[in-house]
Every structure is written in C-alpha cells, then in structure tokens.
Amino acid sequence: MLSHMINAFTYRWLRLLILAICLNFAQAPTALAEKVLTIGVYGIPKALGNPYSSTSISESYTWSAIFDALTEVDGEAIVHPALATEWHSVDELTWRFKLREGVRFSNGEPFNAEAVINAIEYLTSDEATGESMARELKALRGAKAISPLEIEVYTHEPTLILPGMLAAMRIVEPKAWRALGPEGFARAPVGTGAFKVESWSAAKVSLAAHSDAWRPPLVDRLEIFEILDPAARVQGVQSGRLDIAIALTGDDVAVLENSGTVAYVGPGSGVVGLSFVTVKDTPIADPRVRQSLNHAVDKEPIVEVLLGGHTRIAGQPAPHYAHGYNPDVKPFEYDPEKAKALLKAAGYENGFSFVAEVVLSGSTSATPIYSYMAQQLGKIGVNMEVRSIPIAQLISKAVGGGFEGAAFGMEFDFKPTLDAMRAIPMHSCQLAVPWHCDEEIMPTIEAAQREFDP
Numbered sequence: 001m002l003s004h005m006i007n008a009f010t011y012r013w014l015r016l017l018i019l020a021i022c023l024n025f026a027q028a029p030t031a032l033a034e035k036v037l038t039i040g041v042y043g044i045p046k047a048l049g050n051p052y053s054s055t056s057i058s059e060s061y062t063w064s065a066i067f068d069a070l071t072e073v074d075g076e077a078i079v080h081p082a083l084a085t086e087w088h089s090v091d092e093l094t095w096r097f098k099l100r101e102g103v104r105f106s107n108g109e110p111f112n113a114e115a116v117i118n119a120i121e122y123l124t125s126d127e128a129t130g131e132s133m134a135r136e137l138k139a140l141r142g143a144k145a146i147s148p149l150e151i152e153v154y155t156h157e158p159t160l161i162l163p164g165m166l167a168a169m170r171i172v173e174p175k176a177w178r179a180l181g182p183e184g185f186a187r188a189p190v191g192t193g194a195f196k197v198e199s200w201s202a203a204k205v206s207l208a209a210h211s212d213a214w215r216p217p218l219v220d221r222l223e224i225f226e227i228l229d230p231a232a233r234v235q236g237v238q239s240g241r242l243d244i245a246i247a248l249t250g251d252d253v254a255v256l257e258n259s260g261t262v263a264y265v266g267p268g269s270g271v272v273g274l275s276f277v278t279v280k281d282t283p284i285a286d287p288r289v290r291q292s293l294n295h296a297v298d299k300e301p302i303v304e305v306l307l308g309g310h311t312r313i314a315g316q317p318a319p320h321y322a323h324g325y326n327p328d329v330k331p332f333e334y335d336p337e338k339a340k341a342l343l344k345a346a347g348y349e350n351g352f353s354f355v356a357e358v359v360l361s362g363s364t365s366a367t368p369i370y371s372y373m374a375q376q377l378g379k380i381g382v383n384m385e386v387r388s389i390p391i392a393q394l395i396s397k398a399v400g401g402g403f404e405g406a407a408f409g410m411e412f413d414f415k416p417t418l419d420a421m422r423a424i425p426m427h428s429c430q431l432a433v434p435w436h437c438d439e440e441i442m443p444t445i446e447a448a449q450r451e452f453d454p
Helices: 058-066 113-123 130-135 162-168 172-185 230-241 250-258 287-296 300-306 336-343 365-376 390-401 439-450
Strands: 005-011 020-021 036-043 072-075 079-081 084-093 094-099 140-147 151-153 195-200 204-208 223-227 261-265 270-276 311-313 350-359 382-389 407-413
Touching: 036 058, 036 230, 058 195, 058 204, 058 223, 072 162, 079 084, 079 162, 094 350, 113 140, 113 151, 113 172, 130 162, 151 162, 151 172, 230 250, 250 261, 250 300, 287 336, 287 365, 350 365, 350 390, 365 382, 390 407
Parallel strands: 036 223, 350 382, 350 407
Antiparallel strands: 005 270, 005 311, 020 261, 072 079, 084 094, 094 151, 140 151, 195 204, 204 223, 270 407
C-alpha cells in the first residue's frame, strides 16, 4: 500500500502554515476604533456557508470562524470538548454525548440536542449523498435525544475514533437549515462560532463578531480574502493590506522578517507527496517501478533547502504525531543505482514518460519542488511532465476519477481526527472510483476499521 507514494513529507506545520502578523496590528488600538483583522488565504469555500460540502482544510479557515463541532483534536491527536463537554461509549455501536449549556447560535436560537440530531439526520439521508462530509462520516447510522442536552449517536459498525471524527461535523442552526435548505443556508449561514457572515463574494468573506458566542471574539470584524498567488499574499502583508497571510514558505519568512514582520510556524497535520494512479495500464502499475521512482529522488534537499528544514521525510501516509503512526516503517532511501536496477527488472531499462497533475498555486515552493522531482527522475531516464490544475479539479478527480496522467500531487490532511485510519479510504479500493486498489490488503483494512480496542 505504501509503495505508491513518492517524495512524501510530513508537515510539522499546517500546509506550511505561516501566520505573518504585522507588528503595527499588535499596537494598542485607538479608543473606540473598530478592530478589524484581515486574512489572506489560498481558497475560500466554493459552496459558501454549507459546512458539509467539503472536508478540505482550505475551507476550515473560513468555516471555523462561523461554526463549531462537538469536539476538537489538538496537535497530539488528543480529543477535547467543544460543543460536547463529555462522552463515553455505551457499547461498540453506541456513544453518549453531553452537550454544552448556555450556547446560542448567532441568530439567538439555543444550541441543544435538536441541532446535533438535525446534522446527523441530514448527513445520513439520501439528500446528502453528494456531500463530502457524508462520505467522511459514513459510519453514522443515527441519533436520538436523551434530554435537551444529551444525545446518543449510533454507528453502523464499531467506530473507535468517532469522538475525533465528529470534530469534522460543524453544527448548523436547525430551523434556518430546514427553512432555507442547503443552498439557501449556504448564502446565509448560522452557527455558534465567534463570527457571523455579513457578506460573501467570490473572493472575500466579511464577518462581524457574534458577541454572545460561547467562545468570545477577540476582534470586531474579520475580512477573509482569497488570494491564489502566494507571492501576492506576501505582498499583501508587506503593504499592510493583510494582517495575516496563510500558507507561505521558508523563503517568504525571510522576506517578511526582513521587512519587520513577525512570522509564526504552527503545528501541522498532513502529508504531501506524489501519488500514483495504479489502476491504469501504465508502467506505474508495476510496484517495482513505483519503488524505483521513490529511490530515484533525493528528498533531503527538498526538506532542507526548498522547505527550510521545517518538515521531515515521510515513509507512510500519516504524520509522525498521528495516532496509529508506525515508526518502524521507514522512508525509501535515496539510491539511484537501485532505482535503475528496479526499472530494468520491470522491463523499462530505457525509461518511460508519464504526466503528473499537480496544484502549483497553493505554495510558492510547489513549482521548484516538482521541477526538482522531474530533474531527479530524468537522471534514471524517466520523463515526468508536470501539468498544473486547479485545486478544485484535483479534489474532484481524486474522489471521482478522471485523471489524465499516471500521478498527481496529493496533500492529505489528517485533521480533524489525526488518526492514521483517516487516510485508508482515499488510498484504497474503498473509493467509489479508486486510483489505487490493492485487493490483498483490503481484509486487513476492513478488520482495522471495525476494531474497537485501541
């Protein structure tokens, strides 16, 4: 299962997350002046305020300001209370959650068991079949209220990591959801978060403080801008247009710090690499070829030079702090001679060509990283054509098929559960249209997913 990954790195920072905070913002504001925080991100939700439409980390920067979930998971994979204050398993198919008292949605309605049941009933209904969150939480079977602030949640099969999984299920205000429907609600979302939406355009979300929120807002307003070009996000901070820029590189840090800006490198939750489409009739369908390509790329310069030493090489599709990470599974060593020998054994002594579909707009380091990969592979006679595609198209192809090439750049985030099992459906035969399918390992995968003993 692991041999289809090449050049994987675990992020100690969230998507190379760097929060560049202007020093002048930290100064004491003028009396009665409105405190506005401006943030530059690489993508705002295309489905606006429907938090069930995607599981991508890029949307979370916006949705986490508006909505809350029952739980949250920290950087050490520990599950903490959010809208739920405590929980326990009644049996292998039943969990009981106590809900936080005194919480209100931004429209004044109280948060209670009805809101949680509304979310679960929708995600388990036929209407939600196309929602990414329904696929993420397919283990859910239903729920019922024990009291206004206590619920039972039922699963189809034993689901040990359910409390962590529910950190992905943001709770919507049920009356507004039912009255407006998913599309209408998306344009006028109502959550329990610290902010509420004032306006939403293709490239900007304006939010005002929800003064009665259970987690109080620290500023009066948020303005979130979609800025696809990482260099433009850097320039936004330098010019004072942005207070925070998300998803920058080590080089960007140096530029910003030299201009008097504070840079923060935060903990991450993902693995990035080149994933191979093994279900096509190409040389990459042969595991010896995939192993060869892994041995052909010296990953150390990518980590130390292109990424500034802020990450590490991975040998498995889970970060080293995820629950279930196996330290005995090591990365492929750099060995170009072994790479050539494996190609020869597979019948490709003279090399071959393939297309890799990648997203280059998410980070300024993406282009040099993939260019470097191509150079390294060229040394063993393999020609990799790097083809840039938008992130929305990549997500669509990864879930529903349609890749034109034999590889694609995947950055798989392990939020919210930080559990290694979260990657299994994406890297296995369990996708509706799998890009990698090893039938021999499926019984083990299915047994692991049903196991209730940690």
